[in-house]
Amino acid sequence: MDTGVSVVGSGRVSGTPDVLRVMLGVELFAPDVATAVARVGERTEAVVAALRAHGIEGSRLSTSTVSVFQHYREPGTDVGYQASHTIQVESKELTGFGALLNAAVDAAGNSLTMNGLQFDIEDKSELLVQARELAFQQARAKAEHLASLAGFSLGAVSAIAETQNHFPIRRAAANASKGAPFDAAINVTPGDTSVEVTLEVHFAWA
Template identity: 75%
Template structure:
């Protein structure tokens, strides 16, 4: 049986976001599947064209979900089919959300839904390094304290397990339909954080 002590340390570091991700959904209901899919395709193409017109490159656009299903209503109501297409936009322009939203609304009207937005940090390497160092410092301090309480001397590290999480700033709007905005909505990014948790086993000296 291994002797020693196992402790958990955590470190969290914040940074300034440099990426904005926005998810737009286009949805249509029609009497048959083909019509629903066709209408969603037309409006999705219009939204993509509008976003490209605002300077968004093809590499910054991507489909994140496509759904087609029967639209269930009251008994005896006409059968319909609902189709939807969700597009995710990634941009470095953190102030351009309002312009993108208005362009998408102009292109799709009430077929558009805003599923959410997220501010994030593209390269978290340095933040993870700093958080890892803080986590190990905390783990060692805990282990030294426990060793002192138990009357032992702390030895070498024999095992380390790491987990890390990120906490980007999110804004979710879960609206099923867009509205006439009349003007741009400006959003302000906050800090984005990463947290590293280390489980460290120290042997007794």
């Protein structure tokens, strides 16, 4: 067994989000599979066209899930089929959520679903560098303290293991005036986005 000390250090750094991600879906029920799939396809295409008309590039639209399943109703009634198509929408306009949602609703009506909203930082590489440096500093400080308590001196680092965590939303809010029509402005607040790096570091004794 290697001699020395193993410690864990962590560092967290926050940054300002620069991308909005929304999961929008179309879900429809029909008496047969072919009709369910066709209707979902048509309305999904309409939603995509509406979003692109609002400036969303094709590269920022991607399918997340597609499903078709048999839908059982009350005994004695006809069996139907439920089809759904979920797409991830990315936008650099962080305050444009209301306009995007309204456009999607206009295109899909009551068959539209929304499965989540997330603010994120597209390139987190610099934040990860800063968080990693903080984590290593904390790990070394712990190791030096333990070494002094044990009457040893720290030597070289013999092993490092890293874990990364991402916290897309620390604070978020959606506000709409009570009783206002649906096409009223919907304001969202991005808040902060954080990344955290945890390092397990093994120091040998000098």
